[in-house]
Amino acid sequence: MPFKRYVEIGRVALVNYGKEYGRLVVIVDVIDQNRALVDAPDMVRGQMNFKRLSLTDIKIDIPRVPKKKTLIDAMEAADVKNKWENSSWGRKLIVQKRRAALNDFDRFKVMLAKIKRGGAIRQELAKLKKASSA
Amino acid sequence: MVAFRFHQYQVVGRGLPSAIDEHPKIYRMKLWATNEVRAKSKFWYFLRKLKKVKKSNGQVLAINEIFERNPTKIKNYGIWLRYQSRTGYHNMYKEFRDTTLNGAVEQMYNEMASRHRVRSHCIQIIKTATIPSKLCKRESTKQFHDSKIKFPLVFKKVRPPTRKLKTTFKASRPNLFM
DSSP states (O other), X not given: OOOOOEEETTEEEEEOSSTTTTOEEXXXXXXXXXXXXEEXXXXXXXXXXXXXXXXXXXXXXXXXXXXXXXXHHHHHHHTHHHHHHHSHHHHHHHHHHXXXXXXXXXXXXXXXXXXXXXXXXXXXXXHHHHHHHO | OOOOSSEEEEEEXXXXXXXXXXXXXXXXXXXXXXXXXXXXXXXXXXXXXXXXXXXXXXXXXXXXXXXXXXXXXXXXXXXXXXXXXSSOEEEEEEXXXXXXXXXXXXXXXXXXXXXXXXXXXXXXXXXXXXXXXGGOOOHHHHTTOOTTOEEEOOOOOOOOSSGGGOOSOOXXXXXXXX
């Protein structure tokens, strides 16, 4: 099947290894076959190996190696942050983070909520079974 | 980037002043070495081959490390070098694309070791220069001179985000499609 996510100037990627793990960066230029120059609003522009990047579906419109201000404006215009947080991948990461930060009382509340939800599902299922058998 | 193995130094030295020569000529060299001690030693090695002066009758006046002026700008570096192969000495010109000169030099040493089995002590750097894109000679650097460059990543390596989470066995086979 053809490829949908390309390494190109303006592609948004997620760092999946190393010190910058979990950060969303923009590819602003390609150094060579294995490395790209990446930039994000709150970090110094630096080089990164493609092995450390996971490409996303989001792409913004920027010239080659833009100034920091141009980059931030372009990211605002393309609304990268909201697009990421509403995408299924972004939402999964947010949920993971929340779950990792629960304390014991929160986990207790989650357990009660799960039991309640399971009970409601089973009641509905029992009703449907009765209706179909009757 | 990770710390560079090779640093660029500027070494300035001259022969000691003597009765025949009150103010000997001062020579400056830019060279690559792993540390300052080695840089000074290399300086005398090269200077001995050019002028009649040795470390015993000379003095190093200054040694400074040279850092990259623009480490966020991608540049094409051309490196001229002289290396010793199993059968003799050869000159070579190589091009690299990198953000810093130290990075390009490190790439050069790695490439010479892998492609030609030349160890670092058999390589002498004659000259390095930043080459504008129009004057690059090698296809492998010229193929990245495209402002609308676009290519897919074909193979995704699945690895845990830290080495602590590494396991020998996994429950399912990985998905390698990007």
